Amino acid sequence: MKWVENSTPEAIAQSISPQFPDADLEILTKVVKRYKDQDTWKPDLVLTKEGLNHMMDIVELAGELDKRAPYEKIVTTKFAEEAMKNIQ
DSSP, rough: HHHHHHSSSHHHHHGGGOOOTSSSSHHHHHHHHHHHHHOOOOOSSSHHHHHHHHHHHHHTTTTTTSSSSOOOHHHHOOOHHHHHHHHH
């Protein structure tokens, strides 16, 4: 996540392009830039309630979310917290 935070959309798109062999690099770069502009990728791996709401706002604006799920029912931070301990 630190690399994504500090890298350009072009560098990220180039790096992930093998996972999207049918995607045009220019379009992939635009998508990555949009994700960065929306602050979709956070350097902290723990999904907060605010982070989930932000994500649901984006999905809702796209017309793809009929009902919001309660944070407490769908999120566990246990694994992310453990991973963060290992990278600090």
